Amino acid sequence: MKRLPLLLSLLACALLGATQTHAQTRPAAGFRGAWNYAVYAKDKSELPPAYQDMKLEEVPQFAIDITIKQTGGRLRARCGIVAHYLARVEDCDFTANVRGGAAQFRLTSGFGGSATIKLTLTGEGLRWQTVRRAGVSYYPEDVTLRRLKPGETPPYFEKDDAR
Numbered sequence: 001m002k003r004l005p006l007l008l009s010l011l012a013c014a015l016l017g018a019t020q021t022h023a024q025t026r027p028a029a030g031f032r033g034a035w036n037y038a039v040y041a042k043d044k045s046e047l048p049p050a051y052q053d054m055k056l057e058e059v060p061q062f063a064i065d066i067t068i069k070q071t072g073g074r075l076r077a078r079c080g081i082v083a084h085y086l087a088r089v090e091d092c093d094f095t096a097n098v099r100g101g102a103a104q105f106r107l108t109s110g111f112g113g114s115a116t117i118k119l120t121l122t123g124e125g126l127r128w129q130t131v132r133r134a135g136v137s138y139y140p141e142d143v144t145l146r147r148l149k150p151g152e153t154p155p156y157f158e159k160d161d162a163r
Contacts, residue, residue, distance in 0.1 A: 031098065031119065032070040035126045035145035036154050038063035041085075048085050057155040059085055064092075064128065064140060065154065073098040075119075082156075083138040090138050109137035 038060040044052050051059045060082060068077045079092035090110060094117075096103035102120045109115070113135030120127045125144040133139065148154075 029147075030070050031068045031075055031103065031121065031126065033068060034148040034152075035066040035068070036063070036148055037128070037140070037143045037145040038154060038156070048087070051085060055155075060154075060156050061085055062138075062140070063154065063156065064143070064145065066092075066126070066145065070098075075103050081138055081140075088138050092139065104131070107137070107139060109135065109139070111136040111138065113137035115139045 039062045040056050040060055041047050042056075044056065046061075047054070047056070047059055062081075062083050064079070064081045066077050066079045068075055070076075075094075075096045075098060077094050077096075079094060081090040081092055082088070083090070088111070092107050094105045094107060096105040096119070102118055104116065104118045106114060106116050113133060115133040115137055116131045117139065118129045118131050120129075122144060125146055127142070127144050128140055129142050130139050
């Protein structure tokens with residue numbers, strides 16, 4: 001019977017150690033997740049006539065949404081941009097490798113231009129920098145996207161939009 005408390009203590013220590021080891025080996029979120037940046041009009045009078053009956057947060061002047069999957073140092077992303085109050089839409093899906101904490105890749109615009117983009121993690125944000133551009137495109141110059149919480153969608157997404 002004297003061994004039982006000792007045995008229970010050893011078992012408790014082993015379980016505690018295993019839990020701490022598991023928590024320490026859990027991978028960090030890194031680039032993985034859903035990211036968003038949006039700019040809205042300050043007054044309804046700034047909206048195009050067709051949108052003036054809508055809420056300001058339903059019609060972004062400019063927005064970028066990225067969903068990134070990360071496997072090791074490899075990124076695969078679905079990306080979309082809306083500009084000029086939904087009048088211009090860019091698909092910007094990409095794949096890239098992370099090197100030195102940053103990912104750099106080239107995009108070809110549906111408007112005839114192209115750009116080289118650099119992504120870096122900054123605190124709680126994802127910094128998008130357009131390093132070079134040629135021709136017409138609607139990629140942002142330098143913005144910091146915020147990570148969306150699980151299940152969160154931007155206000156301009158319709159309820160049945162799939163991410």
